Amino acid sequence: MTMVPDTEHAEDAALTRAAQSGDVTALGLLLERHRPGMRAVALSLLGPGPDVDDVMQDAALVALRRIGDVRDPAAVGAWLRMVVRNGSRSVLRVAGRTEPLADVPLPPTSATPEGVLDAHAMRDWIWEAVEDLSPALRLPVVLRYFSTGMTSYQQIAEACGTPVGTVRSRLHQARASLAKALEATASGAHEDVRHRTEQSWLDVRDTLAAAERGEYDKVVADRYTPGVTLLSAGRRIGGSALLVAGMEGDLSAGVRQRPANVIAGRSLVVWEMDLVNPPDAPDHCPPGVAWVMTLEGGRIGRVSLHHTPRPAPSAG
Structure with missing residues (x-):
């Protein structure tokens, strides 16, 4: 231990x-x-x-x-x-x-x-x-x-x-x-929390920028553990290959992610994202997604995705 x-x-x-x-x-x-x-x-x-x-x-x-x-x-x-x-x-x-x-x-x-x-x-x-x-x-x-x-x-x-x-x-x-x-x-009394949060904002922006350049696989190799686990609804659905394929597939479809909130702890990081769909496919993805990431030795070992429910169709 x-x-x-x-x-x-x-x-x-x-x-x-x-x-x-x-x-x-x-x-x-x-x-x-x-x-x-x-x-x-x-x-x-x-x-x-x-x-x-x-x-x-x-x-x-x-x-x-x-x-x-x-x-x-x-x-x-x-x-x-x-x-x-x-x-x-x-x-x-x-x-x-x-x-x-x-x-x-x-x-x-x-x-x-x-x-x-x-x-x-x-x-x-x-x-x-x-x-x-x-x-x-x-x-x-x-x-x-x-x-x-x-x-x-x-x-x-x-x-x-x-x-x-x-x-x-x-x-x-x-x-x-x-x-x-x-x-x-707690303001001013816990500078490590503030620093971690600021750094995590930089990380999420760097990650999205790298993905736009077609370099998300490099981010995964650098910042994620070799055996990273991807989960959805609490179930394992894959690893690093699916993470990269999912990101590249969304980008190819014209879907973009915009960071809305960042919470950063020593062993757990949460990125809440707005999902922006292309004009010709406004229902391609739900309106948002939260990345809940568990850290292992400073690298991401688990990524659990939680999507915002789609709004109910209007009665009219």
Whole structure:
């Protein structure tokens, strides 16, 4: 066994314990460290699209609320991926995403939202972040994430005197704001994450440029392991030869890939791409694809492709 996994587990354990003691920056760093794996789980279940961002934002707030529940600090990565998996399954299971946090246990019913917040190790940061929200966003997010019995959309709608659709919209905005604030706590404190992400943007652009020149096979030989595995829908469909043939086939058909988002971890990289079809074949490919790549010794050992579902045909 190499020392890298042990080192990463030790770092995870230290950050988790710090977060459980009220260090919000430590929680922000944990979310940054495990973002690629968390996003990969969401993409594997939901496919590329806005649901992935919603689930990721939800997971950040669940982590904020429940980091104290983690019993094995060294295994916090698996816990975070479980949170994302539960959220993703709820999206798939419940029409309209009426209960995306159904799997999250509630605190004791004797508590109040204010009591829950005041007892929280990160109460000062949470209160400050909540107070920074507009009044219209503040009440829904407190009820949804910190109340003991007012967590359903219908109950929140009644408390706010607004339609359920408005509650969903406001919670979406509040989640995005609070998740962004959590991410900001890690800004400047984790330069290796920023560097890896910047380098990965360069890599994806270089890869696409090389493919346009007919040199994708050289990229595969240089950056991928000799036994690289290509997967689709979780099943192995080939290796380096199919990777090259697939890229060259799409380019020959006039399909182009445009990078839309990059997430880069030590052992996992996610490239989310928009697919641009030729004018004479607008339905040749789905609208997007995510490359989920596992690294082995700094080279890509597995590539799992997840395509954005095609939009449903209009009724008209």
